[in-house]
Amino acid sequence: xxxxxxxxxxxxxxxxxxxxxxxxxxxxxxxxxxxxxxxxxxxxxxxxxxxxxxxxxxxxxxxxxxxxxxxxxxxxxxxxxxxxxxxxxxxxxxxxxxxxxxxxxxxxxxxxxxxxxxxxxxxxxxxxxxxxxxxxxxxxxxxxxxxxxxxxxxxxxxxxxxxxxxxxxxxxxxxxxxxxxxxxxxxxxxxxxxxxxxxxxxxxxxxxxxxxxxxxxxxxxxxxxxxxxxxxxxxxxxxxxxxxxxxxxxxxxxxxxxxxxxxxxxxxxxxxx
Amino acid sequence: xxxxxxxxxxxxxxxxxxxxxxxxxxxxxxxxxxxxxxxxxxxxxxxxxxxxxxxxxxxxxxxxxxxxxxxxxxxxxxxxxxxxxxxxxxxxxxxxxxxxxxxxxxxxxxxxxxxxxxxxxxxxxxxxxxxxxxxxxxxxxxxxxxxxxxxxxxxxxxxxxxxxxxxxxxxxxxxxxxxxxxxxxxxxxxxxxxxxxxxxxxxxxxxxxxxxxxxxxxxxxxxxxxxxxxxxxxxxxxxxxxxxxxxxxxxx
Numbered sequence: 251x252x253x254x255x256x257x258x259x260x261x262x263x264x265x266x267x268x269x270x271x272x273x274x275x276x277x278x279x280x281x282x283x284x285x286x287x288x289x290x291x292x293x294x295x296x297x298x299x300x301x302x303x304x305x306x307x308x309x310x311x312x313x314x315x316x317x318x319x320x321x322x323x324x325x326x327x328x329x330x331x332x333x334x335x336x337x338x339x340x341x342x343x344x345x346x347x348x349x350x351x352x353x354x355x356x357x358x359x360x361x362x363x364x365x366x367x368x369x370x371x372x373x374x375x376x377x378x379x380x381x382x383x384x385x386x387x388x389x390x391x392x393x394x395x396x397x398x399x400x401x402x403x404x405x406x407x408x409x410x411x412x413x414x415x416x417x418x419x420x421x422x423x424x425x426x427x428x429x430x431x432x433x434x435x436x437x438x439x440x441x442x443x444x445x446x447x448x449x450x451x452x453x454x455x456x457x458x459x460x461x462x463x464x465x466x467x468x469x470x471x472x473x474x475x476x477x478x479x480x481x482x483x484x485x486x487x488x489x490x491x492x493x494x495x496x497x498x499x500x501x502x503x504x505x506x507x508x509x510x511x512x513x514x515x516x517x518x519x520x521x522x523x
Numbered sequence: 524x525x526x527x528x529x530x531x532x533x534x535x536x537x538x539x540x541x542x543x544x545x546x547x548x549x550x551x552x553x554x555x556x557x558x559x560x561x562x563x564x565x566x567x568x569x570x571x572x573x574x575x576x577x578x579x580x581x582x583x584x585x586x587x588x589x590x591x592x593x594x595x596x597x598x599x600x601x602x603x604x605x606x607x608x609x610x611x612x613x614x615x616x617x618x619x620x621x622x623x624x625x626x627x628x629x630x631x632x633x634x635x636x637x638x639x640x641x642x643x644x645x646x647x648x649x650x651x652x653x654x655x656x657x658x659x660x661x662x663x664x665x666x667x668x669x670x671x672x673x674x675x676x677x678x679x680x681x682x683x684x685x686x687x688x689x690x691x692x693x694x695x696x697x698x699x700x701x702x703x704x705x706x707x708x709x710x711x712x713x714x715x716x717x718x719x720x721x722x723x724x725x726x727x728x729x730x731x732x733x734x735x736x737x738x739x740x741x742x743x744x745x746x747x748x749x750x751x752x753x754x755x756x757x758x759x760x761x762x763x764x765x766x767x768x769x770x771x772x773x774x775x
Contacts, residue, residue, distance in 0.1 A: 254603075254632035257629050257632050258629065258630050258632065260629055261625075261626050261627070261628075261629025261630040262630070264622075264626055264629060265615065265618065265622075265626040268618050268619075268622040268626070269615060269617055269618060272617045272618065272619075272656070273617055342615075346614075346615040346616060347611075347612055347613040348612065348613060348614060348615055350579065350607075350609070350612040351607075351612050351614070351627070351672070352630075353579055354577045354578070354579060354602060354605075354606075354607045355602065355630040356599045356602045356603040356630065356631060356632070357630050358599060510581070513579065513580060513581045514580075514581045515538065516538060516571070516574060516579070516580045518579045518580075519570075519574055519579055519580075519611075519612075520611075
């Protein structure tokens with residue numbers, strides 16, 4: 251990036267921060283789903299844990315199982331909010347018919363990506379932190395009780411969210427705003443194979459390679475190792491970051507190809523339905 | 524001798540292989556400090572040409588240089604010194620006028636951004652509107668804000684797509700007077716696409732008449748009026764749009 255790049259990236263971030271400052275429903279929406287998910291899963295784990303205890307099961311084991319579920323919910327929200335934060339910030343430019351102005355400014359595509367990634371981090375912090383606090387207050391589950399490794403888990407999931415979001419933005423460049431539904435649904439669709447709530451080993455053998463190709467599966471295997479065995483699964487952590495690098499490189503290539511294709515088709519001035 | 528503000532050589536654009544050319548063999552050289560007009564009916568290729576000049580659209584063949592920079596290889600260096608305004612694009616409606624201008628001051632790396640915004644607000648009579656959301660402004664106010672956005676980086680080259688579309692005559696006249704004064708004071712080069720013939724006649728020193736993606740005639744408004752034996756550019760436009768030859772028009 252050249253000398254003016256940080257300021258151009260800040261310009262884009264400032265545009266979105268100003269939008270949130272003036273639109274409380276958008277701010278509320280950021281927190282709404284993570285908090286709702288946490289409440290539903292929190293009560294489910296309380297209920298299941300209570301039944302296990304009543305049936306004579308070990309209360310400690312029920313507590314650990316609850317922790318695995320709540321940890322899964324919170325960490326998966328990081329990836330979901332990261333992907334949505336990136337894609338929806340791009341869609342805000344489409345909805346406001348501002349994309350043409352952005353693309354005739356000196357903002358480079360990589361700076362656009364950097365700005366959207368910054369907004370994704372902001373949205374994750376605003377969206378997920380209240381749910382983390384609620385898990386601690388209502389269910390005595392501390393996400394950071396796993397130790398500093400949780401920061402690495404969060405980073406790996408953020409990166410995965412950006413990779414998927416680059417794919418979503420590429421589809422919007424290719425198919426117009428008609429592809430916007432994918433911004434909400436695409437990562438949600440990966441939940442069954444992301445090993446969020448159960449180990450990869452639970453999946454049928456033919457599906458396991460698909461699961462292991464996702465950084466998230468390694469993060470959640472690592473989370474279970476931290477919560478159940480109290481150890482850091484360095485192999486899974488390394489695999490998660492390596493896969494993030496591969497996915498980001500592939501999706502960045504797809505994004506740049508679609509961006510160029512949109513310049514050939516003339517789609518940048520009038521991305522719409 | 525400085526490079527032209529815009530140099531276009533053998534420019535062609537075909538959106539699909541089986542579609543007719545949107546722009547065909549377009550060449551021109553617009554000198555610095557000039558105001559030129561692009562005239563033509565709907566689908567004549569004005570917006571396609573402007574999009575290629577801005578690097579938003581990749582030509583099928585041909586070459587565009589803006590302010591001496593090749594838009595295929597070095598477009599960001601040129602874009603920092605250019606700007607664009609079109610009624611078909613909007614600014615984020617929930618952001619205030621000041622916030623919108625601040626965003627673009629950052630994107631164009633404008634030094635002393637707040638002073639520049641205050642200066643533009645005063646020149647374009649926006650001072651009382653700075654805190655208003657852009658979406659709550661009238662059409663005339665939005666046009667003035669869009670102009671302020673397009674001038675925030677003191678562009679050396681300004682591309683305007685129908686700058687007074689949907690404005691009442693009084694506001695349209697105000698914008699035209701303001702553009703005349705701004706060009707005289709700043710020395711900025713302006714290329715404007717318009718359907719308003721009186722506007723083009725008043726502002727432009729040279730006009731490119733486009734039809735089906737080709738330049739079918741060009742010259743100063745006075746030269747075109749004389750060539751077609753008409754009293755105003757609207758009649759010249761109709762002669763060209765309806766395919767009447769110059770000789771036929773003069774004879775009529």
